[in-house]
Amino acid sequence: QSVLTQPPSLSGAPGQRVTISCTGSSSNIGSGYDVHWYRQLPGTAPKLLISANTNRPSGVPDRFSGSKSGTSASLAITGLQAEDEADYYCQSYDSGLHFWVFGGGTKLTVL
Amino acid sequence: QVQLVESGGGLVKPGGSLRLSCVASGFTFSNYYMSWMRQAPGKGLELVSYISNSSPYTNYAGSVKGRFTISRDNAKNSLYLQMNSLRAEDTAVYYCARVSGTIGPDNWFDPWGQGTLVTVSS
Numbered sequence: 001q002s003v004l005t006q007p008p009s010l011s012g013a014p015g016q017r018v019t020i021s022c023t024g025s026s027s028n029i030g031s032g033y034d035v036h037w038y039r040q041l042p043g044t045a046p047k048l049l050i051s052a053n054t055n056r057p058s059g060v061p062d063r064f065s066g067s068k069s070g071t072s073a074s075l076a077i078t079g080l081q082a083e084d085e086a087d088y089y090c091q092s093y094d095s096g097l098h099f100w101v102f103g104g105g106t107k108l109t110v111l
Numbered sequence: 112q113v114q115l116v117e118s119g120g121g122l123v124k125p126g127g128s129l130r131l132s133c134v135a136s137g138f139t140f141s142n143y144y145m146s147w148m149r150q151a152p153g154k155g156l157e158l159v160s161y162i163s164n165s166s167p168y169t170n171y172a173g174s175v176k177g178r179f180t181i182s183r184d185n186a187k188n189s190l191y192l193q194m195n196s197l198r199a200e201d202t203a204v205y206y207c208a209r210v211s212g213t214i215g216p217d218n219w220f221d222p223w224g225q226g227t228l229v230t231v232s233s
Contacts, residue, residue, distance in 0.1 A: 002155060036219040038156075045206055046148075046156060048221040057221070089156055093216035099172065100218070105155040 003028060004090050004103035011109040012080045020075040020106045022090030028101060030071035033093040037066055037075045040087040040105075049088070050075060077108075085110045113137040113222055115207050120227030127197050127231070133190040133207030133224055141165060141185040144210035146220060147192045149203035149229075157203075160192065161210060175201075197231045204228050 005023040012018040022035060029035055037050040048057055050066035053073065065076045073092075077084055090103040119131040131147070146161035160171045160181040169181050180193040190207050205227055208220040 034217040034219075038220075045223040045225050047223065048219060051211070051219045051221070052217065091156075091219065093218075095216070099170065100158050100216075100220075102156040102158070 002104035003094055003097065003101040004092060006088075006090060006103035006106045008104065009107045009109065011111055012077075013111045014080055014082065016080045017076065017078045018080060018108065020077075020088050020090075020108070022073045022075070022092075022103050024071050024073075024092060026071065027096040028071075028092045028094040029068065029073055031095055033095075035066065035068050035073035036091045037064075038089045038091065040089065042086065046089060080110055082110050084108060113209070115209065115222060115224035117205065117207050117224045117227040120205065120229045122230045122232065123197055124233050125198060125231055128193070128195045129197065129229060131192040131194070131205055131207075131227060131229070135188045135190065135207075135209070138209070140183075140188040144214050144218075145183060145190045146208050146210055147181060147190070148206040148208055148220070148223070149201075150206070150226075151200070151203040154203075159205070162190070163214070194229070197229075199231050202229060202231045 034052045038046040039049045040046040053068040054066045063078045067074050088106045094101045114136045117133045123129050147159040149159050162169045162181045178196045182191045206223045208223040211219045
């Protein structure tokens with residue numbers, strides 16, 4: 001059971017907009033800690049997608065955007081493309097565990 | 112470019128030991144905290160351990176505390192994970208990852224190595 005909760009799967013058609021949620025609690029996201037997002041393409045290592053809630057590292061298309069509010073965060077992907085099919089993970093810090101924690105991951109399928 | 116390359120994975124019997132290595136290049140290794148992550152087959156990501164850049168501060172996930180030891184050799188740009196008393200549930204791909212910037216709760220992990228598979232089975 002992950003500390004941060006994500007929907008296990010999501011799907012969308014090419015060109016659509018999808019949103020992946022990441023729900024935490026008062027000991028992590030709700031305490032104001034930043035949320036970061038990673039994308040893991042099949043058979044590869046995770047790669048940073050969004051840092052500090054909203055920041056896109058160099059090379060990440062502006063189709064990807066992050067937001068945070070209260071005890072939750074979201075990753076939005078617009079103009080869905082076939083190559084966006086991957087697993088997406090959120091990450092934050094938990095003050096109760098004194099450790100960084102991940103969401104369980106969301107498998108995004110492009111129909 | 113910034114690169115992390117892990118090695119040392121393999122098949123080990125329950126109760127056995129294994130030592131993973133991660134060699135870093137493309138950045139000043141001694142300036143960064145470093146970490147080990149793992150991903151069990153078909154499962155999500157888990158932070159296993161992290162180590163400070165120069166002082167010997169370390170921290171471990173509860174699931175490995177007392178069995179795993181993280182260490183580093185800044186002269187060799189290398190990170191290590193000594194895994195003892197291995198269990199079937201330790202079976203996973205193990206990744207090393209750099210901890211971002213100045214240490215604090217808002218850190219992220221970037222980049223990650225390609226991973227090395229550890230299988231614990233009799």
